[in-house]
Amino acid sequence: MSTPTRHLYLAAYDIREDRRRVAALKMLRGYATGGQKSVHEVWLTEAEKRRMLDEIVWLIDDSTDRFFLLRLDPRQRTLTLGVGEAPSDPDFFYVG
Template structure:
């Protein structure tokens, strides 16, 4: 986890219904960056993760859909390899209020 409480997540989904898929995609786009069709990277606080999982639970059908959250530690994040135009999502800028 970063000092501001954020952790780096890779979030992937496989959702059978177009309407449910669109709702989940909107939730993901509000908090993270789409890196593949159904894969997102996001820096989330525990509260943001809880909010996301709670909202997703209201949309998903447990017997038809799959949503996975992978937390990636700093040491493992440093080892991510990409090819082509792929870039790993950078940490959010620090904001001092």
């Protein structure tokens, strides 16, 4: 059985209400390998991406909140500032 391919995404949100913002942060940290504040680096298979998008739909108010998921081009060079580390796909993930 082959391992599903993961792709690197940036997930970002702007959520007005504290309770929903905290819930979104907690949910995204379950998928994230890095990031800060409201922008996170996430390595996702197609199934994980669908599950994450299904979860975020229940957490945001589409009249006031915003959520953005951008797949990054793996051919592009990663630039880091300060002591940042280039994103890498780890050998395993714990989601839960």
